[in-house]
Amino acid sequence: MHFLYNLIIVVASSLLKIIALFSPKIKLFVSGRKSVFDLLAANLKPNDRTIWVHAASLGEYEQGLPIIEKLKEKYPEHKIIITFFSPSGYEVRKNNTVANITLYLPLDTRANAKKFIKLVNPEMVFFIKYEFWINYLAELKKQQIPTYLISGIFREKQLFFKWYGAFYRKALESFTRFFVQNDTSKQLINQLGFKNVTVSGDTRFDRVASILEKDNNLAFISNFKNNVPTIVIGSSWPKDEELLIKYINNTNQNVKFIIAPHNIKADQIQQLQSNITKKVVRYSEMKDKNLEEYEVFIIDTIGILTKIYSYADIAYVGGGFGNPGVHNILEPATFGVPIVIGSNYSHFAEATSLVGLKGCFSISNQEQLQSILDKLITNIAFRKERGEICSQFISNNKGATNSIMNKL
Numbered sequence: 001m002h003f004l005y006n007l008i009i010v011v012a013s014s015l016l017k018i019i020a021l022f023s024p025k026i027k028l029f030v031s032g033r034k035s036v037f038d039l040l041a042a043n044l045k046p047n048d049r050t051i052w053v054h055a056a057s058l059g060e061y062e063q064g065l066p067i068i069e070k071l072k073e074k075y076p077e078h079k080i081i082i083t084f085f086s087p088s089g090y091e092v093r094k095n096n097t098v099a100n101i102t103l104y105l106p107l108d109t110r111a112n113a114k115k116f117i118k119l120v121n122p123e124m125v126f127f128i129k130y131e132f133w134i135n136y137l138a139e140l141k142k143q144q145i146p147t148y149l150i151s152g153i154f155r156e157k158q159l160f161f162k163w164y165g166a167f168y169r170k171a172l173e174s175f176t177r178f179f180v181q182n183d184t185s186k187q188l189i190n191q192l193g194f195k196n197v198t199v200s201g202d203t204r205f206d207r208v209a210s211i212l213e214k215d216n217n218l219a220f221i222s223n224f225k226n227n228v229p230t231i232v233i234g235s236s237w238p239k240d241e242e243l244l245i246k247y248i249n250n251t252n253q254n255v256k257f258i259i260a261p262h263n264i265k266a267d268q269i270q271q272l273q274s275n276i277t278k279k280v281v282r283y284s285e286m287k288d289k290n291l292e293e294y295e296v297f298i299i300d301t302i303g304i305l306t307k308i309y310s311y312a313d314i315a316y317v318g319g320g321f322g323n324p325g326v327h328n329i330l331e332p333a334t335f336g337v338p339i340v341i342g343s344n345y346s347h348f349a350e351a352t353s354l355v356g357l358k359g360c361f362s363i364s365n366q367e368q369l370q371s372i373l374d375k376l377i378t379n380i381a382f383r384k385e386r387g388e389i390c391s392q393f394i395s396n397n398k399g400a401t402n403s404i405m406n407k408l
Contacts, residue, residue, distance in 0.1 A: 359389030
């Protein structure tokens with residue numbers, strides 16, 4: 001089985017180089033890995049003490065950030081090495097200030113794993129939520145390097161729990177301790193014979209709660225809002241926008257809209273704008289504009305959505321009509337904002353919980369969208385009550401970071 005796994009990695013590596021000729025994202029994936037070992041050799045000395053943290057993509061990085069910040073405080077003499085698998089994580093956070101070195105993780109071959117771990121020589125390793133790379137884990141176990149899973153979550157459908165999953169179950173032996181989000185995950189992994197499991201919760205709650213302590217002011221958003229109730233539409237996809245545009249164009253409510261699409265390619269932004277009949281301004285074209293005159297603001301840039309949520313009276317979070325499902329609802333929730341999402345959210349515990357608590361509302365068609373948005377706009381007491389449910393949900397679930405650090 002190990003032979004087959006390695007063969008798949010090698011074949012995938014060759015195929016990705018071909019696909020990179022036609023895909024800008026895969027080109028970043030391939031080219032970004034070419035200089036990893038040279039960067040490590042140039043930036044690390046033999047006597048450097050290091051801690052390695054791996055995040056699959058942007059969401060996992062944000063999830064692990066509270067732990068990374070605490071590690072930096074507790075071990076100031078160590079260099080923090082952060083690796084990403086996906087360009088969507090690396091390209092956005094490659095210039096972060098919390099790590100000493102940020103790079104792509106080389107593909108999981110035996111040779112890469114040995115060379116990477118030899119160069120980094122970590123004293124501790126942290127994998128955020130998931131991504132179980134067999135050769136890296138095997139090398140970490142071989143060298144007896146303490147390895148931890150942070151905010152892990154396990155489900156019955158995962159390969160570990162299949163009769164043919166022995167190969168992957170073996171990889172779990174590399175972990176010194178599993179810090180998991182919930183009791184279900186603990187029970188599942190206990191069934192495999194692992195007792196080194198702690199239910200610590202989800203560090204994302206600590207991450208989003210800390211946002212309230214930061215400066216979230218954006219003067220141009222304040223000017224646009226102009227004290228008018230505002231719906232912030234975050235990480236929207238075409239299916240979300242199809243429903244939302246109909247609502248925007250037809251509503252008579254006194255409300256403004258801010259749209260921050262998941263994809264900000266120029267042609268898609270242009271199409272989105274052309275489909276809206278109300279007065280629209282784009283972030284990239286707002287200079288010298290009197291923003292308060294506009295009804296819809298399209299954010300065709302990245303990195304400011306979190307701050308924009310602080311101006312929301314209502315939030316719509318996209319992705320709920322696609323696969324794997326809805327995007328991050330915790331950021332608007334921390335600002336005490338009621339949330340509307342699509343129907344695909346069952347794989348996300350926080351969305352399931354908030355829907356159950358009625359701080360978040362799932363819709364599957366135009367009629368449902370109009371009904372809940374109209375109610376949230378017109379019934380101020382109802383809106384504030386549902387927003388309070390969201391902020392209380394965040395507050396009640398904080399503490400995972402301290403729980404983990406106390407165990408290290």
